[in-house]
Amino acid sequence: MSATAVRPAATGTTGDKPVRVRRKAGAGLGLVAWLAGIVFFLPIAWMALTSFHSEEDAATNPPSFAASLTLDGYREFFGADGGASPWPALINSAVASVASTLFVLALALPAAYALSIRPVKKWTDVLFFFLSTKMLPVVAGLLPIYLFAKNTDMLDNIWLLVILYTAMNLPIAVWMMQSFLAEVPVAIIEAARVDGAKLPTILTRVVAPIALPGIAATSLICFIFSWNELLFARVLTGVVAETAPVFLTGFITSQGLFLAKVCAASLVISLPVLAAGFAAQDKLVQGLSLGAVK
Structure with a gap:
């Protein structure tokens, strides 16, 4: 039997200090x-x-x-006391926000695919060009847009807002989705191409399901920007295409600011955005953190 003594384990706290810190x-x-x-x-x-x-x-x-x-x-x-009904403005905001978001996704997904998975030449310059379109203040382009809408009889038309919101959100969507699509494995796309899949099939059945969290995050941000936009809607719409933010400004009158009514209207108008964010919060967090950890 060996006479080697067994040394007791050390009881110091040096190893636990980083854990506590x-x-x-x-x-x-x-x-x-x-x-x-x-x-x-x-x-x-x-x-x-x-x-x-x-x-x-x-x-x-x-x-x-x-x-x-x-x-x-x-x-x-809600017009219970004979006031104006907010439903036409809420419907206009929903139409402009949803339609412009769908158009943005339809245009941004192929563009992001070309800039990430099938990179075009000097793709960084292309991305900078997209970003440079956001450097011009919106108010600087308001007058020419107003004159164009007036000469083409597009004033007070909800589809003019759809076009403007699509152009406004497209650069942001391309930038976001380019980083999301860069995380898609190229081997899967190559396998789909070997099986004979065309570009529309690859985008809708291969790339889109993998990048769904990023697409959801992009969609939510574009929807929020469109829903909250006020300047274009205030100048380019009247009665027919009035949106919810424009309707909200109607509570500020020459008689003063009706604070309780404004707060009630603001809360109701914010509910669609809050509901969309709550419904897609898991996809939003997953999409915004996509590619953050290697």
Whole structure:
């Protein structure tokens, strides 16, 4: 039997120190993230609370947290008291946002495919050209666009907004989808090509399912930008093609700002964007983080 003594295991805490440091750092970052989320959420919560107050209680300074709640702001927004109905404006916003997003995807997917999987010559210059179109302030091109719409009888036409929103969001969509499609394995595309698949089939049945999180993230961002756009809609539309943001500005009158009604209208108009973001949140997070970890 061997007489070699067995040395007891070391009980020092040197090896545990990096673990504790990482845990403390993670807890600190989590606390910062929660604080940042609360800071961004507080204005929304305050807007929602104000929307259930009367105009007198909403206009008090300092604001009253214990004021009685009422649905008068929502009744006035939906035209229960004889006011204008918001449904035509909401439908116009939905048509312009959804249609322009579909057009953007139909144009951005082939462009991103050519810039990532089947790269064209000097593709970085092409990407910079797309980005350069966003460097011009929107207001700088407003006058020529207005004159074009006036001379072509396109004023107060919802399809003019569809075209403008498509052109406005296309550069962003190409940039985003180019990075997403760059993560698609080329071997799968080559195998589909060997099997005789044409480009439309490759895009719709091979590339699109793999890049679905990135496509969902791009679609959501384009939808949000189109839904919230105000400048073009304010100048180029009137009664027929009025969108929800333009309808919202109608609550600011010469008589003053009806705060409770504006908060109620803002909350209702924000619901489609919030619902779309909540429904696609997993795809949004997955798409925006695609390619971040190698």
